Amino acid sequence: MNHVPETGWVAYLADEIPESLKIEYENHLYSCDMCLSAYLEAMEKEESSLEIEGFDIAGPVMDSISRLKGGYIEEDKQLRKENSLRTITRHYLIAAGFTILLMAGGVFQSFTEYVDSMESRSVKETQSLTDGIIDKTFNWMDSIEKKNKEGFRNE
Template sequence: MNHVPKAGWVTYLADEIPEDLKIEYENHLYSCDECLSVYLEAMEMEADSLFISTDIAGSVMDSIMRQKSAPLEEAAQIRKEKSLRTIARHYLIAAGFTVLLMAGGVFQSLTEYVDSVESSSVKETKSLTDGIIDKTFNWMDSIEKKNKEGFRNE
């Protein structure tokens, strides 16, 4: 096969040639270094043109995303409204129960119970250390008292 011109490689890259000719071009690339370098040059040219068309594709994709995001924003707004309604409903239920409990005197009896528990726990309770110290001083006082009595008896 003769060398393939640059225009032939450009049409090959654009996928505008028949399948049998593609296979022939590919087989020729394996054996010809000159055509390989021409093919690489054509590929670089094609890559440059792809980058230019990528900008167009990017703007089209942005437009599509904006159109898709509009329904998503509406759905998010609906979810937010439902959430606010749910929060308001829970708040009203809690406020209603609070009013019922206040009217029933539950909080009053609860405060009386807490006061009685506090007054019972306020009783003086000695710690273990205080008890040991008191016993030690009593023991020392009894020893001292016995010593004084022993000296008087002698």
């Protein structure tokens, strides 16, 4: 594509050219530094001509945005609240459904039986461990007592 003249960029900025030509101009900007500088100059001239006329577009645009935003904020809050309640309700119903399925399947019953068996096993192991320690202690004390009796006899 050939370089775009400054008048072409002015027409582009004024939105006076067809959409297909706009796309060509935009694609050309990516690869041509000369046209990019011409575009920036045309933008500066367009901006300065707007300032000379005393037309301030930023103020009315910002006012309309704030008015629209204010109206949408209330609606947006209401929608978020409704969506939040729906989500919470949906999660609660899913959790309740899974709980019912697990209860019907006997999963919780098998868990309680497993825990009971583990508790009884640990109690038995603890008792046998304690009994073993007590037995060893008594055997040790008996051996000391025997040695003392034998030692007194030999003297």
